[in-house]
Amino acid sequence: MKNNKLTPQALKGFRDFLPEEKRKRDFVIKKIVETFEIFGFEPLETPTLEYAALLLGKYGQEADKLLYSFQDRGGREIALRYDQTVPTARILTQYQHVLPRYFRRYQIQNVFRADNPQKGRYREFTQCDIDIFNSESPISDAEIIATTYFAFQNVGYPEINIIINDRQLLFSILRPCATSKVDVFSLIQSIDKLAKIGKDQVVAEIVQKGIKQDQAEAVISNTLKTKIIPSLQNIIDLATGLGVPKQSIIFDPTLARGLDYYTGMIFEVQLPGYTVGSCGGGGRYDKLIGQLGGLDVPAVGIAFGFDRMVEAAEYFKLISQANFITQILVTVFDKNNLSTSLSATSTLRKNGVKTELYPAFDKLSKQLKYADKKGIPYVVIIGPEEAEKKMIKVKEMKSGEEKTQTIEDAIGYLLSQFGF
């Protein structure tokens, strides 16, 4: 093993977020949380560690291997959060007499999976879920779709498509083709790959699973020509009634979603132009919470693909660094003029300007270089001349332009530059 004392590094599959990256993530979170709150969702936080018994056997055998579990000093078997659904199932049972009848919660926390790290797959990553629990009504399906659409819109993506289907439709088409060896979920998992690998390869895969060629082909062509059912059309109509543009909701009978537990409407979010993949997906899962050992609670929700949302926000240039960086560096000249720098700093901050005070009596050129390297767009200069005249000099770093003016005028000028 490497000597980690000599080469400081994060664990493989784990990430450090330095300020620039962290701010992008915070921007996306802020925007979607704004929408969640407007849509009447409430925040929830559960512990990072849980009893391992709560998590084991809940995600399937393969997943159990990906669980970070260990024994604590008290001999308890404990494990790190693997997802947010199982802890929420615990919450729904444990606090059933406290929670509202229809619990609409959002939850944004990190989860841990001892998976093989690869591009876009990490061992610690942020999950961001919204769900409505205990309502079987299509109104709740529509609420989830509308919240999703407007959350994405609030981040600013130019175009948002909600691809939608219903598991019941897939069940009715695929059940007649299923055999004792190849069950309907196995077929769904193959259908799920249609967009990715194409019709021929999916047919080949189904044949390999043990279905005859002609039947495999029939499965695909039947799926492709499926018509929408009234219950799904109703959900779409409700969502458009809640303001989602009609053309943004697209029925796709081949949308399958890999996970077994969906029982009704399923959907995915696509951002045309951003081709890496879906930026979120969800649907109705009326049996899962009960299966997880919780109460029998119908549910509908979505998991946002947070990392991809951040990547797509960057791709579409939605995150203007100017909104985040420190806006002004106040330089210092010497001890005698320091108090003027301090009071200018204080006044700027009181007016909401993001201001840094340089902490050393370095040469002005060095202080300017510091601002430049950090990307701070304006520098306030207060030397003996300025201090005596009760003026300050503002230098715009990009153009090099300098303006000597009163502190009040300078603040007005700076605030207008930042769109206050």
Added chain:
Amino acid sequence: MKNNKLTPQALKGFRDFLPEEKRKRDFVIKKIVETFEIFGFEPLETPTLEYAALLLGKYGQEADKLLYSFQDRGGREIALRYDQTVPTARILTQYQHVLPRYFRRYQIQNVFRADNPQKGRYREFTQCDIDIFNSESPISDAEIIATTYFAFQNVGYPEINIIINDRQLLFSILRPCATSKVDVFSLIQSIDKLAKIGKDQVVAEIVQKGIKQDQAEAVISNTLKTKIIPSLQNIIDLATGLGVPKQSIIFDPTLARGLDYYTGMIFEVQLPGYTVGSCGGGGRYDKLIGQLGGLDVPAVGIAFGFDRMVEAAEYFKLISQANFITQILVTVFDKNNLSTSLSATSTLRKNGVKTELYPAFDKLSKQLKYADKKGIPYVVIIGPEEAEKKMIKVKEMKSGEEKTQTIEDAIGYLLSQFGF
């Protein structure tokens, strides 16, 4: 051991935050982050898991026992974040060529300690730190004090006291009394208890450690009559220059702070009226980062006592639930009138009103009861009569008062109620 499948529960020492509590915490975080950004601090996030070797031996032998560490499936010894300083020391080394010369970062993440849980002490809790790295200047000490003061002010506490002292002062008084058995840090740890247990008990403790009675008494009386030194007065003057009121910075020669690593200015935040204890503390620690295996980097910072800040914010009633809860429930009548409820919901949300749509055609009384139980202050009622007249009825839950008006008027009325 208990059968945790039957009684769903969080691990001892870990907490679930249901919406009401979570919102209080989010409120405090939002307020202090606002200030951090205004004061030019930048966000940082590090992984929850690190190589155990990075964390072991960094906090002392006792602390090593409190570390949650284990072997992952790849045979790596890994551990959960114990604090934010050691991972930041790694960051300072690893990214030294990327980070600005003076790195001002804030970091708000959970840390894990396998400590004995007791009132106010948890095994997972939120740490909130700001620090300025690589500056030895008293300007940076003052920046930390000012940021702290205004962060507390932004949360809204009625009175904020910064209790301040300097480790060098304590060293100069205590060093002559220290012996080979009772070193200066041991004396500091006793002095630290003065406010809590009183002079007599501290003298007794020092005597028990092996110092003669008369000398122990001299230690205390010398400490008590210590005068401020110019370097500390300078920091105070700089902080007041940055806008901190003079009377809010109080020199206290007995302030010691338990931790060994401080090298200069030390301070604590007290909120008069809230008597549970200090709500944050920090100071200058110029050697620590180097000792932690990082580069030789002087530093000054503060750790906010986040749980206490939330508790104190509640104690001083700074968190108006009205700012957080869902503001309006839109009821539904039947299928025929549903579209009017949907469009009202959509319009309210577009105007920034936090709106929930009831998801079932229950009796109105049941829907009202739901709003009442959830504490939603207004309910929109749209029955056939209202729908026909293109009006909506707004019921104020507290007074029971009802107003039938156009949707536009209702929105105007509701927005004015929420102070938009």
